[in-house]
Amino acid sequence: MPGIYIHIPFCMAKCRYCDFASFADHADTEAYLAALETEMALCREALPQRLYDTVFLGGGTPSVLPEGAVSRVLEALTRKFRVTPDAEITLEANPGTLAADKLFEYRSAGVNRLSLGLQSANDRLLKKLGRIHTYAQFLESFRLARETGFDNVSADIMYGLPGQTPEDHLDTIEKLASLGPEHISAYSLILEENTPLYTDVTGGAQSLPDEDAAYEMHRQGIALLEARGYRRYEISNFARPGCESRHNLNYWNNGEYLGLGLNAHSALRIGEKWTRWSNTARLSDYIQACGSGERPFAGEPQAIPLAEEMFETVMLGLRKTEGVSDAAFRARFGRRMGEVFPKAIERLEKKGWLAEADGFFRLTAEGLDFQNLALLEMM
Numbered sequence: 001m002p003g004i005y006i007h008i009p010f011c012m013a014k015c016r017y018c019d020f021a022s023f024a025d026h027a028d029t030e031a032y033l034a035a036l037e038t039e040m041a042l043c044r045e046a047l048p049q050r051l052y053d054t055v056f057l058g059g060g061t062p063s064v065l066p067e068g069a070v071s072r073v074l075e076a077l078t079r080k081f082r083v084t085p086d087a088e089i090t091l092e093a094n095p096g097t098l099a100a101d102k103l104f105e106y107r108s109a110g111v112n113r114l115s116l117g118l119q120s121a122n123d124r125l126l127k128k129l130g131r132i133h134t135y136a137q138f139l140e141s142f143r144l145a146r147e148t149g150f151d152n153v154s155a156d157i158m159y160g161l162p163g164q165t166p167e168d169h170l171d172t173i174e175k176l177a178s179l180g181p182e183h184i185s186a187y188s189l190i191l192e193e194n195t196p197l198y199t200d201v202t203g204g205a206q207s208l209p210d211e212d213a214a215y216e217m218h219r220q221g222i223a224l225l226e227a228r229g230y231r232r233y234e235i236s237n238f239a240r241p242g243c244e245s246r247h248n249l250n251y252w253n254n255g256e257y258l259g260l261g262l263n264a265h266s267a268l269r270i271g272e273k274w275t276r277w278s279n280t281a282r283l284s285d286y287i288q289a290c291g292s293g294e295r296p297f298a299g300e301p302q303a304i305p306l307a308e309e310m311f312e313t314v315m316l317g318l319r320k321t322e323g324v325s326d327a328a329f330r331a332r333f334g335r336r337m338g339e340v341f342p343k344a345i346e347r348l349e350k351k352g353w354l355a356e357a358d359g360f361f362r363l364t365a366e367g368l369d370f371q372n373l374a375l376l377e378m379m
């Protein structure tokens with residue numbers, strides 16, 4: 001079933017590694033919320049009705065919004081779109097921005113899943129990343145989340161950080177797992193150009209772990225997460241049984257989603273055509289377009305050719321450890337995955353990167369490590 005993503009582009013401060021569409025200046029908050037409501041109305045008029053079963057408020061840091069804003073956004077959304085009563089409704093939050101009254105507000109607005117940005121349990125590393133919080137503040141946020149009734153909490157951590165050792169990463173996992181969140185995302189730091197961290201690293205002021213050390217963190221981290229009861233269900237995502245992110249699984253199944261807000265992306269079937277578009281990444285353009293009653297596109301919506309839709313379904317599906325269901329592929333495209341990609345499958349199977357079993361094509365553990373190369377074969 002389709003999901004809805006809502007982008008909230010405000011943060012307390014800009015992290016040193018971040019190139020997302022997010023701003024530490026909150027002067028445009030009210031104008032942005034008004035524009036978001038207008039965009040909802042414009043999409044409601046323009047798009048065929050669907051039933052959505054996940055909503056994800058991401059950013060940015062949605063928890064920096066002033067009191068009442070999350071309720072206002074979700075009320076506007078449910079007035080305009082049909083959302084199932086048992087929808088998974090996630091809100092991204094950062095330690096240092098949460099208090100009990102905010103969490104109570106989120107609960108009564110319908111939020112039933114929190115995604116907390118921890119990144120590391122080591123304050124020295126958090127400081128190097130320019131994070132606004134300490135580990136102690138994460139612990140306080142986690143405690144408040146539980147006390148206010150959140151029984152589905154995810155935490156994000158990162159490895160490959162400047163000055164990080166494999167022991168630091170394992171210590172973060174050990175501490176986090178002992179708290180028992182339902183879900184953990186463990187991402188590798190991506191050094192993005194035009195960020196302060198990029199300048200630090202290229203200028204020699206900070207250095208990142210080399211490829212071997214980062215790979216060790218990744219490998220040992222997976223083993224420890226699995227030993228602590230978190231099943232790896234996607235390259236970077238781990239969950240207690242039954243606590244996988246429904247919203248993200250929909251992306252990896254190449255399902256339909258509607259993105260609302262600055263720089264948000266959408267993919268929906270319109271008529272017979274798989275159609276994708278994205279919104280502008282410029283805040284002033286977003287507010288102005290919505291204010292003039294226009295959808296805030298970055299470019300014209302694109303109808304995606306069938307071959308590309310098939311490739312993307314495989315590319316995204318192979319991120320999941322369960323792989324791509326041949327039956328689901330055939331139900332969607334009328335052909336078996338093996339008929340569409342016979343040579344690539346044969347080459348990957350020979351390398352030991354892909355296996356077919358129980359009606360699924362899945363990457364092996366080695367194939368998951370070399371996922372980008374494996375997908376090049378598919379292309």
Ligand code: SF4
Pocket residue numbers: 010011012013014015018019020022059060061094117
């Ligand atoms: S909290 Fe997230 S979105 Fe905001 S600046 Fe940091 S990394 Fe970027």
